[in-house]
Amino acid sequence: MKVSILGPLRVSVDGRNITPSAPKLRSLLTILALRHGHMITATSLMQELWGDEAPVSSLATLQTYVYHLRKLLSEASVRDTPIITKPLGYVLQLDEKLDKEEFDDLVERARQEYDRGDPEQADCVLSAALGLVSGPALPDVDGGPMLMAHINEIQEGVLRAHVLHVNVCIELGRYEEVIARLKSLIIEYPFHENFYAKLMTVLQREGRRREALDVYQQLRNTLVSELGIEPSGELRRIQQGLLAGDSAPLAPPASPYMGSVARPAQLPPDISDFVGRREQLRHIQAHFTCGNATAVRLVSITGMPGVGKSALATHAAHRARPDFPDGQFYVSLAGSENEPTDPFLALGSCLRAIGFRNDQLPGDLVERSQLFRSWSAERKVLMVLDDAANSAQAAPLLPGGAGCCVLVTSRSLLPGLAGASVIELETPDLDDCTCLLMRVAGSPRISGDLEVAHSIVQLCGQLPLAIRAVGARLRAAPQYTVDSVLVRLSDESLRLAELNFGELDVSARIRPNYRRLDSDARGILRRLVSTNVGAFTAAGVAGQLGVEVLRVERVFDRLVQDCFLQPVDSDDVGETLFRIPSLVSMFVQSEEPVARGAVMDSPSALSQAC
Numbered sequence: 001m002k003v004s005i006l007g008p009l010r011v012s013v014d015g016r017n018i019t020p021s022a023p024k025l026r027s028l029l030t031i032l033a034l035r036h037g038h039m040i041t042a043t044s045l046m047q048e049l050w051g052d053e054a055p056v057s058s059l060a061t062l063q064t065y066v067y068h069l070r071k072l073l074s075e076a077s078v079r080d081t082p083i084i085t086k087p088l089g090y091v092l093q094l095d096e097k098l099d100k101e102e103f104d105d106l107v108e109r110a111r112q113e114y115d116r117g118d119p120e121q122a123d124c125v126l127s128a129a130l131g132l133v134s135g136p137a138l139p140d141v142d143g144g145p146m147l148m149a150h151i152n153e154i155q156e157g158v159l160r161a162h163v164l165h166v167n168v169c170i171e172l173g174r175y176e177e178v179i180a181r182l183k184s185l186i187i188e189y190p191f192h193e194n195f196y197a198k199l200m201t202v203l204q205r206e207g208r209r210r211e212a213l214d215v216y217q218q219l220r221n222t223l224v225s226e227l228g229i230e231p232s233g234e235l236r237r238i239q240q241g242l243l244a245g246d247s248a249p250l251a252p253p254a255s256p257y258m259g260s261v262a263r264p265a266q267l268p269p270d271i272s273d274f275v276g277r278r279e280q281l282r283h284i285q286a287h288f289t290c291g292n293a294t295a296v297r298l299v300s301i302t303g304m305p306g307v308g309k310s311a312l313a314t315h316a317a318h319r320a321r322p323d324f325p326d327g328q329f330y331v332s333l334a335g336s337e338n339e340p341t342d343p344f345l346a347l348g349s350c351l352r353a354i355g356f357r358n359d360q361l362p363g364d365l366v367e368r369s370q371l372f373r374s375w376s377a378e379r380k381v382l383m384v385l386d387d388a389a390n391s392a393q394a395a396p397l398l399p400g401g402a403g404c405c406v407l408v409t410s411r412s413l414l415p416g417l418a419g420a421s422v423i424e425l426e427t428p429d430l431d432d433c434t435c436l437l438m439r440v441a442g443s444p445r446i447s448g449d450l451e452v453a454h455s456i457v458q459l460c461g462q463l464p465l466a467i468r469a470v471g472a473r474l475r476a477a478p479q480y481t482v483d484s485v486l487v488r489l490s491d492e493s494l495r496l497a498e499l500n501f502g503e504l505d506v507s508a509r510i511r512p513n514y515r516r517l518d519s520d521a522r523g524i525l526r527r528l529v530s531t532n533v534g535a536f537t538a539a540g541v542a543g544q545l546g547v548e549v550l551r552v553e554r555v556f557d558r559l560v561q562d563c564f565l566q567p568v569d570s571d572d573v574g575e576t577l578f579r580i581p582s583l584v585s586m587f588v589q590s591e592e593p594v595a596r597g598a599v600m601d602s603p604s605a606l607s608q609a610c
Contacts (some may be wrong), residue, residue: 001073001082003033004099006154007134018076019071023142024049028065030141032083032092034150039088043557044415048144059288059550066090066183087576088557089566100154102413103132104295107161114164119171126165133158145391145416153295153418156373156400159189166198168317175202185214190222193232200238211243216242227367254563264327264353267384270318271311273439276432280423284316287421288323289407297405300414303425304563305336305509306465309409310386312425317384317407324405326379327354331397335389336411336512343396347372350397356555364408365396373400380404391416412561433457433467450484459489460499461583469504476501496586510587513562521555525564529588535568537575 002008009026011019020026022427026130032040046058055061058157059249070083081094097105107131114122141147162185180198189195196219203212216231216239223229230236232296255494284299294588301309310408321328333341348361376399388394388410395416398507408414423460428436432452438446446453470489474480488494494546499506522542542552556578559565565578 001076001094002096003029003094005030005034006099006103006132006137006158007137007139011139013073013076016076018072019517020072022068023066025068025072027143027147027548028062028501029069029092029425030138031144031147031150032090032208033094033098034147036092036098036519038166038213039086039089040090040370040415041413041557041561043554043561044087044146044413044482048146048415051144056551059554087570088560099132100157100345103129103158103161106132107164110168111164112162114168114236119168123165123168123172124317126168127160127584130165130255131370141511146418149391149395149416150418157295159192160377160402163194166195168196171200175206178202179206186218191227193219193235197232197235197238200235200242209245213239231578235451261503264323264329264350266330267317267321267328268314271315273436274311274315275311275436275439276428277308277315280312280425281319282318283421283423284407285320288320289387295402295419296400297402298398298417298420299407299427300417300420301407301409301415301423302411304463304584305513306463306506307425307427308464309411309425311464313386313407315410317382320382320405324378324380324382326381327355328382328384330384330386332386333393335387335393336509337387338512340389340393343393344368346397351375369396375400376404377401378403383407383605385409387411388414390414406604411563427462428464430454430457430462433460433462433464436464437467437471440468441474446474446482448484456482456486456489459486463506463583465504465509466499466506466583469499469501469506472504473498473501492586496583499583506583507587507590510584513564513589514587514591517558517562517564520551521558521564523560524552525580526588529585532593535577535579536579537571539575 003011004008004012009019009030010017011029020029027049028045031045042059042062044064046054051060051064066083066085073082082095084091084093084401101160106125110122110125110129113119113125119287123603132467137151137158138147162181166178166181166185169181179199179202182195182202184193186199196215200215203209216235219235220231223231231239280301281556283461287299290298301313303309308415317328317330331341331350333343333345334345334554337339344365347365350372351361351368356371362371379399380402380403381399381400381401383397383404383406385394385397385408390410390412390416394414395412398417408417408420412485412577414420427433434446434450434457437453437457453609455468456470460470472487476484485498486499488498500508524545527545528541538552538556539549542549545552556565560567560578563581563583565580567576568579569577571577
């Protein structure tokens, strides 16, 4: 099965067009194809298809759509349906590359040929790559946040290919071809000043100075009427040279944003007592060095509050600093707080850090984002976006160049960040947790009794934040012994209080997510805590509550995404088993006490419980 997205959606089998006509089926198949080989959760797909207006029946409807897609593929004689059902979502397996992947491979090959000094071969390969593009990506597919992020990435990749092809043709001296190509490109990209600059340059080289001045006037009219701004200083310099009759060949100008600016070094101090996470650090390093050569390399780190997402991102960023000589940015997005950071303000801070004055900053989020991407397009910069609330908050802050890398941390999955490599961070193993306790509390306090230390970190749920709170308390209070700490932690009524020392507060990290839960999610969570169950399935809980399984499955998707439930295994019939982390259970009991063994009399009690 072949899926083409560099233009209108086309799905074909052995040359036969089997593209679905129903809008929702087209959207579903497209997003599964764009992330083929990777699972997409049912929750993310429902958000993509219906946004915040998802009906109660959306999960059942999604399952129906998957059934129809499988039927379509079966009727088209596709062997072994490529849509695989996973416990929390779906995976599409394709036996052929997307045309976008072929395009990316060709562009990277062309770039390598150009760097090796073979512009003729680069021209041949780029022509083949751009021949795969039949128009704007997916104009016939309704897109949600995830799909729109992919479309933007595709369009940026096509734009970079056009820029490279123009440079190649200029080096080959094919000026007439370049002029025709650039005239088409400025129609397609009417605000791309670099295309106008190159067209003016080539026209002057061909002795067509009047036409070059007309191009400048065309650009100025467009910018003034549409954006209320004048052309950049570089464009004005070219115009002045043309008016003065300067016949010297002009090199194609660099971007107006590529001047001498500051090189930010904004990373927080590295963590001296960082422990473990060796596999995750290797994963980040490998993704940063082996990513798509035409796209920003992006790693998303998710996990429950206090599991060490920010610590991992900071430590990994410091290890990678030498590879990003043009700057390292750090933005606290405060997504888990009551007032998350406005990306408009965050971009303003980043732009000021690289030398832009306040009067040079656009007054619109889209324009600020474009300016930052333009500045970073040919640079190597590293960004850490810490505690993102959602994809929409993080996406405008992404840089624009293939030499750039981004680390994003979030308590929830960020499906709208196309191409991100996702690390779902779990609690460290027992030895790493004990080592962390020793480093924070001081080895002499701990090393004398490792068995007690193991018990302490287990009572901390092996959660790094909780271990740090205990270790900091031990270091600050010599009168406490590890034995006395163990006794206090063993008392469930005291444990959360013990896991609060200064700014290290487990309850404070969990509370914002808990308060954002809707009534169904909070009601089911409280019920599970009150009955003190170990592992459970959605079907089992639905039976106990007397409600529809689909309703409980949707709630479980939300609770898993917000780290209140953890999938742990499957039962004998393949149903996913879940459990509640021990500290989450204690938090729920302390926040809204529920009598052990309490029973809800009816399904409506789900809402009443909150």
